[in-house]
Amino acid sequence: MGIYDVAVVGLGALGSAAVWQAVRKGAKVIGFEQFEFGHVKGASHDTSRIVRTSYDAPEYVALAKSAYRDWADLESSVGMKLLTVTGGIVVIAKDATEGPTIENYTASLTANNLSYELLSSAQVQERWPQITIGENMAAVYSADTGMAHASKSVTAMQFAARAHGADLRENTPVTSVTPIGGEGKGYIIRTPAGLFKAKKVILATDAWTNQLLEPLGAHIPLTIMQEQVTYYKPTTPAAFDKEKFPVWICFINGKGFYGFPTFGEPTIKAARDFSENTMPLDKRTFVHSPELLDELTNFMGDFISRDQKLQTLRTVTCQYAITPERQFVLGPLPDNPDVFVALGAGHAFKFAPVIGRVMAELAIDGATKEDISSFAVPTKATPRARL
Known part of the structure; x- marks a missing residue:
């Protein structure tokens, strides 16, 4: 039986960050991934993810500020550029009555002493003529918004963890986490490859979390959805280069959409967030919804200037x-304080390095430097859209 200080279950973005941050603190760490590394069954694959400090709640802005420092630390550790800063906008109707408001964003940024620009629809279209929005819309611009390369970032964190001595196992599902006697005596981790013992356990298992929590007497209400992103080729791809086009988010009619400049290929990527395409784990199809694709394509036809014809190239699914x-x-779990949960609700990739550090600090130091007081275990499932 292998004996470790920290075991991390799930090696997507959050789990890979946790093994990296824990092992560099000197702990003996093992990480388990139930599928192959780089798989497409979760939410950490594909190319780009948005990074930004611009959020509609101050606690997320504060954590995002810390995330940028941890991203820089990761880039330094692996000698690789992982973030591409482009600047970005959040577009919302000035008289929005549902979902986030412009005031939510500006107040949260102001509370964290971060600068921004408030732009009218005319100013948006003057700066980026590729975009068309109505006169009733306004935008918050943040210069630090950009993109992380998703798959490359996860691999980089795994590489850095292994370089510090972490034991990472792919195709090794964890079937149970069982306490050994009383508090502080550790846990037995059961896998098809054998039993392992760890003093502390970090669960970064996303949609599979409750399978391991329920035998421990815990449960977190989760709604499982299959999301999708689509890549379009515009008439003039050069007009959407990162030097000429921002990362963008747009809330309209109670729905949120987002997209990217070109990134490694002559395409722009876009999606609707929180599509409500619920799909239990055992029913997931990996086939995109034609209805959601039509909805997105119609939105893009209005949002992107009419002189750009968008050719639909491919649609990729992921899981929320x-x-x-x-x-x-x-x-930590209230009744098992040596088991820690990291759940990101479909918008945590940008926070991965700092969430990994939070998990490592909790498991090894007993406390974290970050304020996570707003992120208690929920008691009821009432999801709302937050990009």
């Missing part, structure tokens, strides 16, 4: 595990 209010769940 949505917590109540789409709040993060970060911290």
